[in-house]
Amino acid sequence: MPHLIIEYSANLDPRVDMAAACETLRVAMIRTGVFPCAGVRVRAHRAELFSLADAHSDNAFAHLQIRIGSGRDLATRRRAGEALMQEAQAIFAEELLTGYFALSLEICEIDAATSWKANPIHARLALTEPSEK
Amino acid sequence: MPHLIIEYSANLDPRVDMAAACETLRVAMIRTGVFPCAGVRVRAHRAELFSLADAHSDNAFAHLQIRIGSGRDLATRRRAGEALMQEAQAIFAEELLTGYFALSLEICEIDAATSWKANPIHARLALTEPSEK
């Protein structure tokens, strides 16, 4: 189930390798020990149009929304969120030094009663790579 | 009010007609009998950047988030969600056979106290196509 949805301002593209960021965050999600590998889905959406804070032309942002199945306790969710925020701060370390960048991360829980999934990746990983689940 | 927001990995584009998928899901939303035609808004956002599960290069995903006005009971929401998930499974039937695709759907309720709308499509459909409301 775990989704990580990155939104970011297009002016980050020359400075941050967002494909690498997706990959790094995928590994970080698995390493929390909280999320099954087969369910991890990290993606990034570039915003071409944005207007931020004082509208300085250097202003940039990245927002990470994590959507997970409900049922994990607060301590577990906080531990996972802190680990991922730490990873995000490393990814955007140079931007965070500039005074023109805002980073944020939030965890949302998905209501089990009104969500559905069909994920054959689970079965494939169970068969071929049990150690990476 | 009913929104259906599809996010999908760009590697699905050669294999799935996502414009047709939007159209199919629009019709499916209306056919649930739960949502007024004039309010149905289906859209898809392609993610060019993503990293999924075990990072196999064939891995792909589609996530459907449905956002509806609050007030419908759980049974009604579940019935609508199941109908739409069934439709989505038909749309992505071939992908679901591959072991490299993850499909998910969730319903979120929008708080009536802090949401606003202005939708003249309602008035137009009431005038010209009463039977399709």
Place this chain on the structure above:
Amino acid sequence: MPHLIIEYSANLDPRVDMAAACETLRVAMIRTGVFPCAGVRVRAHRAELFSLADAHSDNAFAHLQIRIGSGRDLATRRRAGEALMQEAQAIFAEELLTGYFALSLEICEIDAATSWKANPIHARLALTEPSEK
């Protein structure tokens, strides 16, 4: 913290200046008096693929999702939302006259216990432009 995420159908591009809309809504968010300038992040995501209401080819939509830190009372949230909806109705005034456009706005609260931020724009604005905070 305050995020304003606009989704809109691509057929609005020739008719509405969405970059200007982002700028207008940024100013409007600050003018509510509810949100600190340094935290305001407005962005727009164009949906190339969509299917709306009765599927008339002129149908278009814009949806504004505002995500704010929790803790403001309902009256404050409603006041902010109404001000921003008014601004949005001005931006899309011509579209709202057509009968082929749906506008909506919702406010979501971000759980403080499971959200994190690192926003050096705050410090920069505190140093250089105290009056605009």
